Amino acid sequence: MGKALKSGVTIKGTKNGLHFLLDETRPFSTILNELKHKLEGSPNIWDGPETHVRIKLGNRQITREEETALRNLFSLRENLIIQSIEASNGKPYLLRNQGINVQAGTVRSGQVLDHRGDLLLLGDVNPGGTVRSTGSIFVLGALRGLGHAGGEGDESAIIAASNLRPTQLRIADVVSRPPDEWTKSEMSGMNFAYLVDGRIVVDKIHHLNRIRPEIEWKENRFRG
Template sequence: MGKVLRPGVTIKGTKDGLLFLLDESRPFSAILSELKYKLENASNLWDGPDTRVWIKLGNRQITREEEKEMRELFSARKNLIIHSIEAANGKPYLVDNRGIQMLAGTVRSGQVLEHRGDLLLLGDVNPGGNVRSTGSIFVLGALRGLAHAGGEGDESAIIAASSLHPTQLRIAEVVSRPPDEWDESETSGMNFAYLVNGQIAVDKMHQISRIRPDIHEWKDHRFKA
């Protein structure tokens, strides 16, 4: 018997209104599709007086464009009034696209961490974990899962980690060779992966300024927790 996938959107009623819990481990595009389905169906569930809505994103942060898409879905139900959108631990629910965003935690098997811009992750990416970013990815920890940098086609993006033992690396549209073909000497110590001649190469971190001479410009970027 196949594994039953838990809902990406869980709706709970409270004395003050409705609570929408969005699964942080799913791609946000999949969350929006499920939300659209639920809002367009079971129409009798949504009929009634004005109802306040609280949206909980978990550890996810979203862009203004993603927020706009989500609000447009809710606008189809005039009686559902969004009261708040919240991320966990009191952090802003909107992504700050300025500079490098710093996040702390472990990306576990089955979880997907999506980000716009450059990402500095203080923690590990376990096997089965997935980190995706439109910019570069820096992991101060072990990268043993999948990492996709330059997700919107940025071929200058890099992927760096204190311990680089990925199941797969992807930069822009280029995918790394299988993990069983990695040379152990390539992934010992702190390394980074980058694109050269249409292929993903790996080098020691101290070589980054030689291979990416523009990297010095990042020193002035703000780090935001």
């Protein structure tokens, strides 16, 4: 008789909730099928109070579509609240080369532009306007309002703008220092903001490939 195959989904209880450990060596479709079976079966196991869930992918990174499928499965149990999705070694859990959404227009005061993934805005963000994304934000125009990138915890996300004069910047859970502390020399020309050592710093756009080499594809995508 053959040896029983080890489960691809391991669930561990902690004082802060549940950890779902997903086997990085199995096809992700197989993992999703097993997870669906666990969540749909034995309903009495999952009934109960609101429980925080941390999903651990190991060395695997997933696409936006795979993330959506994963979140949809957990929506079967309203009391299971996904607190985080994590890959090993602190790397982003999402594959970064999943395309970039392009939108055109002006985000005016009081308006909020929300997006899942990386966003390229062809226009301005006026004071009082907000642009938020789970990925990086690129503004070919003036960013004078609030920009929040990496909204679901992606600390590798950046915020770039032709004219970076925000009222506030946020990357993941980190909020920027007040803009009046940035000198004119720092902010002239096209710049980008990124997270390092728990704080947001600003640099010239031509340093992007050196600081964030993993997103070089974005620059190549828009070359003629």
